[in-house]
Amino acid sequence: MVPHLTTALSGPLYMLEKRVLQAMPDIEHWFRSKWQEIPAPFYASVDLRNAGFKIAPVDTNLFPGGFNNLNPEFLSLSVQAAQVAVEKICPEARRVLLIPENHTRNTYYLRNVVELCHILKAAGMEVRVGSLSPEVTEITKLETHDGLPLILEPLVRVNNRLQLKANVFEGVEYPAFDSCAILLNNDLSGGVPDLLQGLEQTLIPPLHAGWFIRRKSQHFAAYNKVVDEFSQLLNIDPWLLNPYFDTASGMDFHARVGEDVLAEKVEAMLLKIQAKYDEYGITQAPFAIVKADAGTYGMGIMSVKSAEEVRDLNRKARNKMSVIKEGMQVSEVMIQEGVYTFETINDAVAEPVVYMMDHFVVGGFYRVHTGRGIDENLNAPGMHFAPLAFEKPCTLPDCAGAPDAPPNRFYAYGVVARLALLAAGMELQDHGSLNA
Structure with missing residues (x-):
């Protein structure tokens, strides 16, 4: 379902949304x-950027950790979707074992785990939380930032x-x-623990x-294929x-x-973006994002x-780029076109997830x-x-409204996010066939 939203959004009426x-x-x-050809991942989150002249995903997470940030009034959307997802994977499932990250000190992340449990229980599942952390050797009671309990078991x-x-x-x-x-809510950045190797249970x-x-x-290679086909459907420039x-x-x-x-590739990327900016009469300066090719939590970005900025990195910047989550060293990076965000909330820069x-x-x-540009x-x-x-849950946009009306803006976001989800499904399908 694509719900309506009532959040005020800034920006002109864009032909793309129309x-x-x-x-x-x-x-x-x-x-x-x-979706008949490619199974959707169980869950995912997509970071989007709206530059006015383009709307694009910049990251797709297959182990989303922010369910606590969703509007609680529309829990029913998650519950209904979870019922469909579980039935597809394990139709007879009555119990789900949830394995979270080892972030026992991140009380906001723990609130996400509590919310995931709530969604699965409301979908008819019996849910318990088992920890991969070597520190959890007995039943451990933790507390979220807002005082809710979470029981971890070894x-x-x-x-x-x-x-x-x-x-x-x-x-x-x-x-x-x-x-x-x-259900894994642990992104396995540090590798696959022996406990998870060769299980006969379904891992999600x-x-x-x-x-x-x-x-x-x-x-993003898979996303290229998805967008190329989708753009032909809409007769638009995939860029x-x-x-x-x-x-x-x-x-x-x-x-x-x-x-x-790296500097040479950054320079080539900036020239490529500038050519598109010239084509569309965009006056902003192009920029690129250099990020670790694996990992999350905004590390290594x-x-x-x-190109000179790459060659002139100081020691602090090099240290920041060298290591990501779990202390993993960065040896592969992706150079991604930087997409501006022109959305703000209370004068602070914002991006939809x-x-x-x-x-x-x-x-x-x-x-x-509030501190970023x-x-x-x-x-x-x-x-x-x-x-x-949300005003109300709805699968359809407000076709009588303006393209940049709140329900329609979010419908466009939902379309782009689902394109990224489809690409993630292609990824998993391709990797699954390679590992079969």
């Missing part, structure tokens, strides 16, 4: 046919099944737990969705929905290895407007940063979130 509205019946038919491996053993904690009995499905998402093997450049990208490997930021090659379960849009929020990464310390407010 074209999307005009083609709405064709778009929905096209998506329906695609995982046990019994043959080829991952289970929770019977236990008593604070006078409450916790029976042994063996589930049909295991599959292991090959983890950052130990997945690459952002592979995702209006798609950021250019390139890759560089063999990098060592500490030792300044690969610096010249920098914004540059010239769209959340999906199965192939349904279930909501989203704005990532807002329109050409910078907003996924950084100091950000906060503003939930998208």
